[in-house]
Amino acid sequence: MAIILGDHQYGKAESRLVRIHRDKPRHEIRDLNVTTALRGPFDPACLVGDQSDVLPTDTQKNTAYAFARSKGVSSLEHFGLDLARHFVTDIGPVEGARIEIEEYAWQRAIVDGVEHDHTWTRSGQEVRTAAVTVDATGEYVIGGFKDLVLLKSTGSEFAGFLTNEYTTLPETHDRVMATSLVAKWRFTSTEVAWDEVYAGVKAIMIREFAVLQSLALQQTLWHMGKAVLEAFPSIAEVRLTAPNKHHFVVDLSPFGLENPGEVFFAADRPYGLIEATVLRDDAPDAHEAWRASAGLA
Template sequence: MAIILGDNQYGKAESRLVRIYRDSPRHEIRDLNVTTALRGPFEPAYLAGDQSNVLPTDTQKNTAYAFAKSKGVEAIETFGLELARHFVGDVSPVTGARIEIEEYAWERAVVNGAEHDHTWLRKGPEIRTAAITVDASGEHVVGGLKELVILKSTGSEFAGFLKDEYTTLGETNDRVMATALKAQWRFTSTAVDWDAVYADVKRIMVREFATLQSLALQQTLWHMGKAVLEAHDEIAEVRLAAPNKHHFAYDLSPYGMDNPNEVFWAADRPYGLIEAQILREGAAPAGDAWRVSAGLA
């Protein structure tokens, strides 16, 4: 029976990169976490320790920092494309590159009623992400966000579910619904206003979460993804993962008190995990767009 080496890639994970623009008295900041991964004929490195085709991971890290200066950091999708195109186009024998980026947002400190030129406070609520893949099948960009913690105090139900002898959960027509949303969307083009689309996709998802009378978190995810695809022809599919951050009404009856959905126990774990892929029918193939590296994006 033969034993063979399957899919492989290698790179530098989680290079923390901060780019500050100091061209005027009012500085600008971009704060990234960058992972690079290269694909190609690297079997000799695995099978025999032959490094002759291996661009060191340290070099990949250095390239990211050098590009932050020479190319600049605007939209993280653009920065990822610059890196991936360089590795595939300029470094032989690399045939494919995967770039995953997290971006941490900052907001300006307010001092004496005015925004300060060079001081910031770490901003939430979510982390913006991008995953860029360049290989023989083309250029693939996946935008996204994660850790978008969102809660509504009503407008959510959960009833009529399957029950068996182990079911203890009661039905409810009025519950708190909360999650820490992870959302990713695959583009069909690289001619995109990345920042504008990101802002609009987030706006749509928050709107759908807030306004839908939800019978299940599954239904909410479907409406979020569907609304994004209806609004953005340049997006082929949306993938969503939503841990159900349970809030259970606390029993105050031992203290002679009623609790009409006002005081809750916010459960840490275990939690329901709801996932969905919403696709545009006939969308272009994804290629390796979803083949992860460090899994940042």
């Protein structure tokens, strides 16, 4: 029996980077959390501590800051591609690069009914994500978001399920359905209107969640993914993760009160966790596109 070194990579995780574009009176802000990971023949670093081919993680961090200044941040995906291409093309030993980016949203402050040119308040909605992989097989971009919290007060059912001697859950044809959605979608191209597509995908998923008379959260995820693929030919597959944020009707009868589905206990755990992948049957090979580094995007 031999013991061998398997897959490995290294990089700088979670470099906080805020880029403010100040070239016009109306400033623009992009607030990022950037993770880099490099892949290649780095076996000697692991096996014998030889660092001669290792680009320090501190240098990777500095590169992200320098690129934010020299190239700007027009979108997460474009910025990630710039970084990944640089590491693979310009750093000799590097054979592959993975860039994961989170973006925290800001919205303009309203002053006297008008959007202010250089003041923002943090927006409490979802975190936008992007993951870019560049290696010998090609360039791969995964867009996405996480922590998009959705709730509908009706239009959701759960009935007709399998039961046994341990089943206590009653059937329902009218329930609150809520989730904190994580969505990721893989593109087939790097020539994409990134921000427009992001806004479109998010809008479609919210619409499907809202309008579908849902018989199960699984069904809702299928409709979300299917609608996105129908709308955007440049997307090959969609991966969805949705914890079921349960809302249980509180029994108010001890207090002489009825509760016709108006007061709920919001349980944070345990929770059902629903996951689904929706893809085209002719989707191109993803290769290493889904191989994560920090797993943040």
